[in-house]
Amino acid sequence: MYALYSALLALLLIVTLPYWLLQMLRHGKYRAGLRQRFGAVPVTLAGYRDKPAIWVHAVSVGEVVASSAVVEGLRREFPSHHVFISTTTSTGQKLAVKRFGAENVFYFPLDFAFAVRPYIDALRPALCVIAETEFWPNFLRLAKRGGARIAVINCRISDRSFPGYKRLRFWLPKILADVDLFLMQTDEDQRRLVEIGATEAKTRVAGNLKFEVALPPAPAIVASLRAVLGESSTEPAAGWPILVCGSTLEDEEAPLLSAFHNILATHPKAVMILAPRHPERFAEVGALVEKLGIRMVLRSLWSGEPLAGGVLLLDTIGELAALYSLATVAFVGGSLVSRGGHNILEPARYGVPIVTGNHYENFRDIVNYFLSRNAVRVVGLAELPLVFMELIGNKAERTTLGQNALAALDSQRGATMKTIHALVDLMNKPVPGAQPPDKEAQ
Numbered sequence: 001m002y003a004l005y006s007a008l009l010a011l012l013l014i015v016t017l018p019y020w021l022l023q024m025l026r027h028g029k030y031r032a033g034l035r036q037r038f039g040a041v042p043v044t045l046a047g048y049r050d051k052p053a054i055w056v057h058a059v060s061v062g063e064v065v066a067s068s069a070v071v072e073g074l075r076r077e078f079p080s081h082h083v084f085i086s087t088t089t090s091t092g093q094k095l096a097v098k099r100f101g102a103e104n105v106f107y108f109p110l111d112f113a114f115a116v117r118p119y120i121d122a123l124r125p126a127l128c129v130i131a132e133t134e135f136w137p138n139f140l141r142l143a144k145r146g147g148a149r150i151a152v153i154n155c156r157i158s159d160r161s162f163p164g165y166k167r168l169r170f171w172l173p174k175i176l177a178d179v180d181l182f183l184m185q186t187d188e189d190q191r192r193l194v195e196i197g198a199t200e201a202k203t204r205v206a207g208n209l210k211f212e213v214a215l216p217p218a219p220a221i222v223a224s225l226r227a228v229l230g231e232s233s234t235e236p237a238a239g240w241p242i243l244v245c246g247s248t249l250e251d252e253e254a255p256l257l258s259a260f261h262n263i264l265a266t267h268p269k270a271v272m273i274l275a276p277r278h279p280e281r282f283a284e285v286g287a288l289v290e291k292l293g294i295r296m297v298l299r300s301l302w303s304g305e306p307l308a309g310g311v312l313l314l315d316t317i318g319e320l321a322a323l324y325s326l327a328t329v330a331f332v333g334g335s336l337v338s339r340g341g342h343n344i345l346e347p348a349r350y351g352v353p354i355v356t357g358n359h360y361e362n363f364r365d366i367v368n369y370f371l372s373r374n375a376v377r378v379v380g381l382a383e384l385p386l387v388f389m390e391l392i393g394n395k396a397e398r399t400t401l402g403q404n405a406l407a408a409l410d411s412q413r414g415a416t417m418k419t420i421h422a423l424v425d426l427m428n429k430p431v432p433g434a435q436p437p438d439k440e441a442q
Helices: 002-015 017-027 061-077 090-100 113-123 137-145 162-167 172-176 187-195 220-229 253-266 279-291 320-326 361-372 384-392 395-411 415-427
Strands: 053-057 082-087 105-107 125-131 149-155 181-184 203-205 242-248 271-276 296-298 311-313 329-332 354-357 377-379
Touching: 002 017, 002 137, 053 061, 053 113, 061 082, 061 090, 061 125, 061 149, 061 415, 082 090, 090 105, 113 137, 125 415, 137 149, 137 172, 149 415, 162 187, 181 187, 181 415, 187 203, 220 320, 242 253, 242 320, 253 271, 253 279, 253 384, 271 279, 271 320, 279 296, 279 311, 329 384, 354 384, 361 395, 377 384, 384 395
Parallel strands: 053 082, 053 125, 082 105, 125 149, 149 181, 181 203, 242 271, 242 329, 271 311, 296 311, 329 354, 354 377
Antiparallel strands: none
16 A cells, blocks of 8 residues: 555646646755755754754744744653654745754655665664654654654644545555554544544543743844834824735735735825735735735835835845734735635734734634634625724724734643653653664655
């Protein structure tokens, strides 16, 4: 079965190769770490054979942020071990390098035995920790054969992925059997995981690590914007409402800009900070803003000039989270279109009122919990302009939403310590006789 899986994965890679090449040529994507993805272990990793290793895999920025406290906890609990972090995306890689040091970070290999095995041989991990839901069959099998304990933390089974997993019910139990511990976000995630083939005794609910992510250090842009916008920026009566729209996707910017145009009719000094989710779309979104006749300034070119009545297009990486602190109203994208939504916890940490679209399947538990505590407003395309205008004109409602968001965060704390304690317990358990990685499924 593993050989068939590897063959199908290779076929998929070949069929989709034109897409990957086009993305490399047009946007420079996927070039970084290409050799590492095919099994070329960085020289820096090979220099730590004198210490046992812990391998933490965090796909992208969100997983790196959510697992950072766990990484620090593992370093603290196991000072004799070296903790390495892998990512899949280049943005996740940049953040991981910044937080943990380049010598500790690498790109996760493609799930072929020939690509995974060199990393197992080089690191010989005593523990592999996978953030959220990454069930790579060859990686799990080879890590287990190499003697590693394996844990999946902050694990969730989304509405979108659940039907697909159920269709693989004939094979998933064998894949999931290689995992020693699943730490689930919610009871529903635990129920779904057991339904698709996990052993219930290996699962437990630890909560959502994303509720406990610390506020990032404020980049210099925050202070600069405060100086330009003035302390009255959160007081629409003074004419300075700020609409921060983050992680937006295609077909979302147009209705958001239309709503902002309506806001300008009443608040001519209003400012929109617009942050598209994908860097390759910055130019496209900029062209759209100009086409609509709204004044625009690129963040990368902004040098302190006035922004009143215009759009600041955030064409940089890593600043959005802190910029939510400036919001009169924050909108979290990926949710007006059927893409599952993005994380509303970033603006929640600043106690600002949050609006998101009604396609939030990827974060259903978080959004539903916030809804139950009157801590977020969920809207469709038709209601979007009215909700923005209502919140901008109603300070009491904005304050209530923001305070309720902070209270919702506080009520869910504890996941980080539960996760660290569970991983310590797992490391302290004896490991059954490990085998060297086999040569199957080249």
